[in-house]
Amino acid sequence: MHRPLRETMRECELNDVVLVKVCFCDPDYLPSNHMLTQANKVRALYFLVFSCTASWLPIFADHLKAQGLTGIEISVVLSATPVMMLLIQPWYGALADKIGIRKCLIASTLFAALSFLLFLLQGEFLFLIGATIAMSVFYNALQPLLDSVTLGLVQEQPNLNYGSLRLAGAAGWAATGIIVGYFITSINTSVIFIVSSLSLLLAFFIALSLNDFRVDSNSIAPEKQNLQAVLKNKMLLYLLTAVLLVSIGATTIWNFYSIYMKEIGASPTWVGYGLSFQGLCELPLFFLSAVIIHRLGIKTTLLVTLAATTLRLFLYSWVNNPQWAIAIELLHGISWSLFWVVCVESVNSLVPQQWRATGQSVLYAVYFGAGQIAGNFWTGWLYDQQISIGRIFMLNGILVAVVAVLCAVFIRLGNQPNSVS
Template sequence: MKLGIQSLRAYNFFYFSLLSIFISFVPVYLTFRGVTPGEIGMMVGFGSFIGILSQPFWGMVSDKYKTIKRIILLTLGASILVGMTLFTTNHVSLLFLLVGAMYFFLLPTDPLTESLNYRVAQQHQISFGSIRTFGAIGYATASLIIGWTVDQLGMDRLSWLFLGYGLLAFVFALVVSDAPSSSKKLSRQELKQFFFYPKTLQFFLLVLIAATPHRTNDSFLGVFVQSLGGSTGDVGQAWFFAAISEVLFFALSARILQKWSEIKLITWATALYTIRYALCAMAPSAEWVVYLQLSQGVTFVIFYTATIQYLYRIIPEEWKATGQTILAVLFFGISGIIGSIAGGWVFQQWGGAALYMVMGILSLVACGYSLTLWRSQRTEEIQS
């Protein structure tokens, strides 16, 4: 048991380290290859669209063959091959296809990994966080190490770093214990009933508005830091600060959710998102933007954990699995498409400061909308 758990923790460390290379440094790499912000936005938007389709696809394959581990080995192995090709080419049309392929193979490995973590934790009666924390630590340390290495040795070393982290993740995935997938398949009628359930659409609209600037930041943080004169090492440091703050607030999130209502926390998180992006827009140097990423924990973690708990509270038990899936599609899929394509256009037309100001305005809209829902909830509680 102990060896299996330690292997799973090691796999999480190296897989999320690998994921940090793709999420944190692909925009920087594309800029290095001469791709414009508008083209980067189109690539990431196209990839996000593929991700909306690929995540359910690999989930269904996992369900059909009753295995998570073997599907992870398949998607991870393919990701290593595609990633090595991606980080060694400079043809824009080929880069477009390779980014899409990474969204088809590497990104769906994330929910499969989370499912494996959760089921193994249940099986051995240990906390999910005791496994998943190693992934967050891997993401944070890799962001720092990769940024420094590329800064010192050049962007061409990125392919070897990707290969190294990828092979280590694959080796540890080989020795972890498997767990059968058990996601529930709902009929079209059940899905229709779910969407017509009171409060559902209001809540999902709030998530979409708030998640769009967050996903825009994911796509353009590195490009923005470099546009202010920052180095690749500064980009890595920015992502390190963001990830390390997530570790802290994930550890505190359970206590925070016990003390305050979800909608109140969502309102405060969106307000802090507004301040964060406005300060980034006004930042006089790359260093300011780097240190502002320390607020990632209180914005993203509090918002995301509160939305999950709020969702579970407002919808019936039999629709919770569906709600979680749609929440993920909104937060990481549709908002990614909107944020990357529109964000790339704004960045190219008016620059990074203008983009971050628009992101701040969107967060302010989300804050106002969540405040409306908060007041509506309080009125219902008083009347009842």
């Protein structure tokens, strides 16, 4: 008798050895083809989301300065994004754990793409705050949701690792920097919002075809219980404190890079070169992150990234021409890419599986929320005191050096998080 055609799997034996299992109801669900397709979709999403980020984030402060805002006003507008990250993102992560990451990702890409177009309208200080808040509600969710998808994919297919998928984001950052720098020179800084919107619109269509990653509904606790359970881990709290302080020091790089480069004589095109070179320097570190963490151990890798961040900040404060400043970006891969992989993987290993989206959202809320709020106001206040961005980099370097010492003493992490290998 023939077995039913819609039978999910059948085993084929050759020489008494089971070789393959064939899916009849959906040929695309063969494990290798299916997972490869999903991995490529995730890579495409990383590429587009970080193309968006590279378009607006490093240039936004310069755009606001061109609109006539003071240092403190710039800091207030810039801080709207991390404030929304801090207030909303942990609950957004809990919602994703409950209803599915894919649904949240689809909504976030679409509404963030539309909200970036608000910046094309003419408006004063209060309008800019409102537009930034509207954009941030949806934009902030993109990267933690993508990280959660990636960690779920890595768990299903162990031959993948977080860094090998995340490096597509570095490629998106690198490809966008030069293009945006060219169009800013040819047109004006408003072009950053058009590129951001188009990138996320493409991401929306890809997200529609993405598989969902969600846990069994029986294992889901209410949002408040999720957060309480995640934050009970003492070592996780130590790590998040370190992440907070590093974010305060590094925010000046993310949000005031364009102003810094122009202080030392760079044109918008040279700013674009610097941003693209940052992305290129991320690629090998994301690709090799699993190998590095395996060789050094996760705590040693963390300390190496903090030392690189300290050196990078000090070097910014010492150079006075754009060419040398771009050369400093050779440290970007270690100080940012490898640092972030360590953070994501550490949180992933310290948080129970059913709360991983919540854990990643808390990580993002700390780094891109609380840390950037404090970092923006710190930088904006010092800038209004007529202190150059270069000098601010030196002060931030001292802060990160102190964090490195504290991490060496207090942080205890396992040698290898599960999803790294």
